[in-house]
Amino acid sequence: xxxxxxxxxxxxxxxxxxxxxxxxxxxxxxxxxxxxxxxxxxxxxxxxxxxxxxxxxxxxxxxxxxxxxxxxxxxxxxxxxxxxxxxxxxxxxxxxxxxxxxxxxxxxxxxxxxxxxxxxxxxxxxxxxxxxxxxxxxxxxxxxxxxxxxxxxxxxxxxxxxxxxxxxxxxxxxxxxxxxxxxxxxxxxxxxxxxxxxxxxxxxxxxxxxxxxxxxxxxxxxxxxxxxxxxxxxxxxxxxxxxxxxxxxxxxxxxxxxxxxxxxxxxxxxxxxxxxxxxxxxxxxxxxxxxxxxxxxxxxxxxxxxxxxxxxxxxxxxxxxxxxxxxxxxxxxxxxxxxxxxxxxxxxxxxxxxxxxxxxxxxxxxxxxxxxxxxxxxxxxxxxxxxxxxxxxxxxxxxxxx
Amino acid sequence: xxxxxxxxxxxxxxxxxxxxxxxxxxxxxxxxxxxxxxxxxxxxxxxxxxxxxxxxxxxxxxxxxxxxxxxxxxxxxxxxxxxxxxxxxxxxxxxxxxxxxxxxxxxxxxxxxxxxxxxxxxxxxxxxxxxxxxxxxxxxxxxxxxxxxxxxxxxxxxxxxxxxxxxxxxxxxxxxxxxxxxxxxxxxxxxxxxxxxxxxxxxxxxxxxxxxxxxxxxxxxxxxxxxxxxxxxxxxxxxxxxxxxxxxxxxxxxxxxxxxxx
Amino acid sequence: xxxxxxxxxxxxxxxxxxxxxxxxxxxxxxxxxxxxxxxxxxxxxxxxxxxxxxxxxxxxxxxxxxxxxxxxxxxxxxxxxxxxxxxxxxxxxxxxxxxxxxxxxxxxxxxxxxxxxxxxxxxxxxxxxxxxxxxxxxxxxxxxxxxxxxxxxxxxxxxxxxxxxxxxxxxxxxxxxxxxxxxxxxxxxxxxxxxxxxxxxxxxxxxxxxxxxxxxxxxxxxxxxxxxxxxxxxxxxxxxxxxxxxxxxxxxxxxxxxxxxxxxxxxxxxxxxxxxxxxxxxxxxxxxxxxxxxxxxxxxxxxxxxxxxxxxxxxxxxxxxxxxx
Ligand SMILES: Cc1cc2nc3c(=O)[nH]c(=O)nc-3n(C[C@H](O)[C@H](O)[C@H](O)COP(=O)(O)OP(=O)(O)OC[C@H]3O[C@@H](n4cnc5c(N)ncnc54)[C@H](O)[C@@H]3O)c2cc1C
Numbered sequence: 007x008x009x010x011x012x013x014x015x016x017x018x019x020x021x022x023x024x025x026x027x028x029x030x031x032x033x034x035x036x037x038x039x040x041x042x043x044x045x046x047x048x049x050x051x052x053x054x055x056x057x058x059x060x061x062x063x064x065x066x067x068x069x070x071x072x073x074x075x076x077x078x079x080x081x082x083x084x085x086x087x088x089x090x091x092x093x094x095x096x097x098x099x100x101x102x103x104x105x106x107x108x109x110x111x112x113x114x115x116x117x118x119x120x121x122x123x124x125x126x127x128x129x130x131x132x133x134x135x136x137x138x139x140x141x142x143x144x145x146x147x148x149x150x151x152x153x154x155x156x157x158x159x160x161x162x163x164x165x166x167x168x169x170x171x172x173x174x175x176x177x178x179x180x181x182x183x184x185x186x187x188x189x190x191x192x193x194x195x196x197x198x199x200x201x202x203x204x205x206x207x208x209x210x211x212x213x214x215x216x217x218x219x220x221x222x223x224x225x226x227x228x229x230x231x232x233x234x235x236x237x238x239x240x241x242x243x244x245x246x247x248x249x250x251x252x253x254x255x256x257x258x259x260x261x262x263x264x265x266x267x268x269x270x271x272x273x274x275x276x277x278x279x280x281x282x283x284x285x286x287x288x289x290x291x292x293x294x295x296x297x298x299x300x301x302x303x304x305x306x307x308x309x310x311x312x313x314x315x316x317x318x319x320x321x322x323x324x325x326x327x328x329x330x331x332x333x334x335x336x337x338x339x340x341x342x343x344x345x346x347x348x349x350x351x352x353x354x355x356x357x358x359x360x361x362x363x364x365x366x367x368x369x370x371x372x373x374x375x376x377x378x379x380x381x382x383x384x385x386x387x388x389x390x391x392x393x394x395x396x397x398x399x400x401x402x403x404x405x406x407x408x
Numbered sequence: 409x410x411x412x413x414x415x416x417x418x419x420x421x422x423x424x425x426x427x428x429x430x431x432x433x434x435x436x437x438x439x440x441x442x443x444x445x446x447x448x449x450x451x452x453x454x455x456x457x458x459x460x461x462x463x464x465x466x467x468x469x470x471x472x473x474x475x476x477x478x479x480x481x482x483x484x485x486x487x488x489x490x491x492x493x494x495x496x497x498x499x500x501x502x503x504x505x506x507x508x509x510x511x512x513x514x515x516x517x518x519x520x521x522x523x524x525x526x527x528x529x530x531x532x533x534x535x536x537x538x539x540x541x542x543x544x545x546x547x548x549x550x551x552x553x554x555x556x557x558x559x560x561x562x563x564x565x566x567x568x569x570x571x572x573x574x575x576x577x578x579x580x581x582x583x584x585x586x587x588x589x590x591x592x593x594x595x596x597x598x599x600x601x602x603x604x605x606x607x608x609x610x611x612x613x614x615x616x617x618x619x620x621x622x623x624x625x626x627x628x629x630x631x632x633x634x635x636x637x638x639x640x641x642x643x644x645x646x647x648x649x650x651x652x653x654x655x656x657x658x659x660x661x662x663x664x665x666x667x668x669x670x
Numbered sequence: 671x672x673x674x675x676x677x678x679x680x681x682x683x684x685x686x687x688x689x690x691x692x693x694x695x696x697x698x699x700x701x702x703x704x705x706x707x708x709x710x711x712x713x714x715x716x717x718x719x720x721x722x723x724x725x726x727x728x729x730x731x732x733x734x735x736x737x738x739x740x741x742x743x744x745x746x747x748x749x750x751x752x753x754x755x756x757x758x759x760x761x762x763x764x765x766x767x768x769x770x771x772x773x774x775x776x777x778x779x780x781x782x783x784x785x786x787x788x789x790x791x792x793x794x795x796x797x798x799x800x801x802x803x804x805x806x807x808x809x810x811x812x813x814x815x816x817x818x819x820x821x822x823x824x825x826x827x828x829x830x831x832x833x834x835x836x837x838x839x840x841x842x843x844x845x846x847x848x849x850x851x852x853x854x855x856x857x858x859x860x861x862x863x864x865x866x867x868x869x870x871x872x873x874x875x876x877x878x879x880x881x882x883x884x885x886x887x888x889x890x891x892x893x894x895x896x897x898x899x900x901x902x903x904x905x906x907x908x909x910x911x912x913x914x915x916x917x918x919x920x921x922x923x924x925x926x927x928x929x930x931x932x933x934x935x936x937x938x939x940x941x942x943x944x945x946x947x948x949x950x951x952x953x954x955x956x957x958x959x960x961x962x963x964x965x966x967x968x969x970x971x972x973x974x975x976x977x978x979x980x981x982x983x984x985x986x987x988x989x990x991x992x993x994x995x
Contacts (some may be wrong), residue, residue: 011474011477011481012477012604012607012608012611067481108603110603111603112603112606116597116598116600117601120599120891120925120926122598122601126601129604130442131422135925135944136422136948137422137949138421138423138424139423140424141424175944177966215603216603216604217605218603218604218605218606218607218608219603219604221604221605222604223606290779338948340925340926342926343909343919343926343927344920344926345915347919378944378945381631382909382910382943382945385883385910386910386913386914418806419805419806421807421809424811425806425810427810429994430888434810442788451804454957463706464893481966489745504779504785516822530771531766531771533805533806533807534750534805534806535787536780536784536786536787536788536803536805536812537784537785538774538775538779538787539771539775539788540774540785541772542743542772542775542776542779543775543779545744545776546776546779546780547779548686551744551857552744552772552774552776552857553742553772553837553857554743554771555768555771563911569860571863572768573874574682574767574862575682575767575768575769576864576865577865577869577870577871577874578862578864578865579862579863579865580740580859580860580861580862580863581859581860581861581862581863582742582857582858582859582860583857583858584856584858585857585858588856589770597700606956612892624788627804629885631778631783631784631785631816631817631818632784632785632786632814632815632816632817632821633814633815633816633817634812634813634814635750635812635813635814635815636809636812636813637805637810637811637812637813638810638812639809639810639811640808640809640810640811643744643972644969645968645969646956646958646970646971646972646973646974647972648963648967648968648973648974648975648976649973649974650975653977653978653981653982653985654985656975656979657982657984657985657986657989658989660957660973660975660986661986661989661990661993663957663973664934664990666831666991667828667830667933667934667955668688668692668827668830668832669826669876669877669933670900670901670990670994
């Protein structure tokens with residue numbers, strides 16, 4: 007019987023740890039000054055046996071196997087801080103760390119169970135939480151505005167909105183999707199979604215050691231894209247944005263690409279008159295790693311927030327390129343209990359302490375991972391009465407009503 | 409050690425199950441099939457034994473949707489051979505008929521004999537008319553034990569020491585003559601992760617051996633007739649128990665007592 | 671004359687199991703509908719005395735043999751098969767428990783009889799036995815008719831109340847009968863291994879009392895412990911409770927903790943975050959206590975109340991204790 011989730015691999019032509027130095031990006035590693043800025047900027051640099059600087063040193067010394075015997079690579083949350091700060095412009099998070107993690111996965115006697123389950127779920131159901139793939143679009147009925155699903159109406163659209171997992175399945179993620187749908191509707195965006203045909207873009211598979219999983223998902227999603235006609239992909243998830251931008255292009259992804267926040271930011275002139283309701287809130291914005299450091303979308307979310315009547319924007323100590331990761335990237339989403347058991351501080355807690363210190367009432371975010379991570383951290387630290395977590399789209403939609 | 413693991417695909421309950429138009433079976437066009445959970449543990453236990461003691465490990469399954477994924481995954485994890493029984497229209501065979509098929513295939517040769525240990529899951533969610541392990545043991549005339557969480561073979565003495573789970577965290581140790589059929593409850597460690605790249609590689613370089621289904625006397629055992637199937641009522645939202653805390657706790661206590669939970 | 675309904679009387683380490691009484695109650699209902707009698711089959715070695723507890727059965731068939739000292743499915747099934755061939759019961763009820771699992775399947779195979787597992791009820795329709803079985807982990811209910819007599823019915827817990835199958839009176843008739851079993855057995859029981867003190871596997875529990883931040887403080891965990899003791903379960907919790915060190919990490923339920931499917935999950939002061947729900951939504955019966963009527967836990971619970979846990983807990987404990995006697 008022909009049903010299969012896994013398709014056989016195409017011939018590997020990609021970079022590996024062995025042939026690393028044959029590629030210009032790989033050769034850059036040889037220029038490392040061993041200055042240690044990466045260690046200082048890494049949120050878990052102080053607890054890793056092998057922080058980025060030492061990994062490069064071990065690689066150059068031909069002793070890389072030693073690194074695989076430590077747990078250091080588990081603690082990399084793919085926050086792009088080391089890469090953003092490197093004076094030699096070494097693409098650590100993009101080049102070295104995924105290759106290292108891939109090898110670590112092959113050698114690890116046992117994966118932390120939670121991560122293993124997330125990877126298996128993503129392969130089988132197209133989402134890490136192991137929810138039914140056929141219920142991915144179930145939230146659409148609750149959106150309050152019509153949402154076109156390509157499978158039901160394949161007419162061409164300007165925009166394919168790639169919703170992603172947390173925004174499809176988690177109740178708070180769905181809040182954010184409903185808000186996005188209302189904004190698109192109000193702006194008259196001609197868009198459609200893939201509904202149950204959509205599967206996770208796979209970015210966390212890639213940055214979480216699993217290139218085979220990532221490629222399977224990439225091949226799958228690209229095949230679905232090719233069934234329909236649209237000119238632009240807009241996604242709610244910075245991780246999906248990253249995957250499309252940096253990897254899907256290698257197999258022919260040629261659409262215009264946006265994350266929801268900058269996409270809305272560019273339509274601010276049309277959006278502004280719709281933002282009628284005052285929110286009267288002091289808001290602090292958390293720059294997500296993938297949107298911020300990786301894409302430098304620092305201004306769009308802030309401009310959107312300032313456009314909301316009554317919003318006063320305040321900054322946390324660490325903002326923009328210096329923002330502190332929520333701890334969810336690179337597999338952290340499925341490892342933070344494991345980290346805690348190793349005595350490591352949860353990064354989401356580190357972050358919300360800073361947010362609370364600003365005296366803000368709202369912690370604004372634009373990555374679906376952050377909602378659940380920060381809401382949990384606020385509860386654990388007892389800040390939940392003082393501070394609410396809201397996606398930028400939620401605040402915009404709130405301001406649009408009534 | 410020659411190890412054989414019997415794998416069975418069962419309807420995946422993460423996805424909605426639909427009832428076929430005759431009202432007496434699942435709509436198999438809608439159902440997705442997944443490897444039975446305790447079979448996955450049986451495979452893990454067999455892999456551990458092979459790593460420890462050497463020998464060969466074969467996996468055997470009757471054809472079903474998505475069975476190839478399960479078999480290639482087993483190969484990628486370290487099984488030496490994967491065999492699939494092509495039984496034509498098998499989607500709705502009961503466990504007894506499946507066990508008849510598998511036992512016949514094992515007995516017919518296919519280089520599966522001699523075998524020291526046959527491992528499979530203790531129980532599957534669709535074992536309506538019987539469990540796989542005791543049925544195969546019965547057909548092949550082998551000893552059988554289930555709810556096993558540890559197997560330590562002693563090939564020199566042709567026995568294995570097995571640990572079985574009892575209620576309340578108590579375990580029991582048995583000695584069983586080899587060859588034997590063992591129903592695994594859970595392996596000594598959780599089933600391992602196999603990177604998708606390895607499964608993809610197995611799909612390119614390894615092969616699933618397809619075995620034609622043997623013809624069974626009277627077409628296999630069908631001794632239970634499913635008359636109708638239905639879905640239990642969706643709960644949707646909790647029934648709220650109102651009243652003072654005293655009244656509410658009394659009411660709840662009653663509900664628990666009704667269900668034999670107090 | 672319709673055949674009688676047999677119940678394999680499970681006992682373990684000298685005690686008759688609760689499920690035996692449940693099966694006796696069920697068996698009696700079926701026998702009544704069929705116009706026959708319910709009979710208990712007591713297999714074992716040195717446990718004849720247990721027959722006195724099986725008064726709900728019209729008759730106890732008692733067999734003592736060395737090879738029956740511990741349940742080995744092959745041996746138990748052989749003994750039952752020999753007895754069944756002699757007496758031709760209409761049905762044999764066997765528990766699908768950790769002690770007895772496998773006996774029913776082998777018995778049916780030996781007799782060429784029907785087997786129906788996962789039965790939660792059994793009725794007689796047009797003079798024929800029809801089982802209500804729960805398939806696919808509870809997702810589908812089905813009505814199944816046996817195609818060959820006798821039918822071996824695999825019974826899960828909760829088909830009837832155990833009390834309905836208990837009797838103060840000893841059974842009217844106890845017949846001691848013999849079976850012919852081989853001396854040398856290919857499976858030999860060696861020893862029991864006792865759990866280490868304090869070792870608790872939450873995935874193995876029938877009853878879980880789960881506490882969340884609503885429990886307020888570490889000191890209040892004791893209230894939950896008392897209820898758990900009264901219900902014969904153990905205490906577990908949400909991640910924040912574990913993070914604070916109020917309970918050990920092995921008791922965390924959820925995405926990054928344990929996935930559990932107990933018969934009863936009492937969620938006390940737990941909001942029902944998706945990460946938590948992922949670990950417990952498979953429970954058979956979920957009861958939530960939460961002061962916030964809008965808490966998402968009520969979307970997965972079967973029963974709920976908005977009482978204050980600290981008030982509610984001691985009340986429930988007291989009532990449960992009273993019921994237990
Ligand atoms: C990556 C990640 C993984 C996670 N993994 C897990 C996991 O495995 N398991 C898990 O549980 N969580 C997990 N979480 C945390 C999860 O998001 C929630 O924060 C957590 O489950 C909340 O726990 P809680 O329900 O005890 O607390 P809260 O959400 O604060 O809920 C407390 C509840 O108690 C009620 N309450 C308060 N006082 C009373 C009273 N006196 N009487 C009755 N009710 C009262 C309140 O109304 C409230 O609903 C994870 C989070 C993340 C980000």
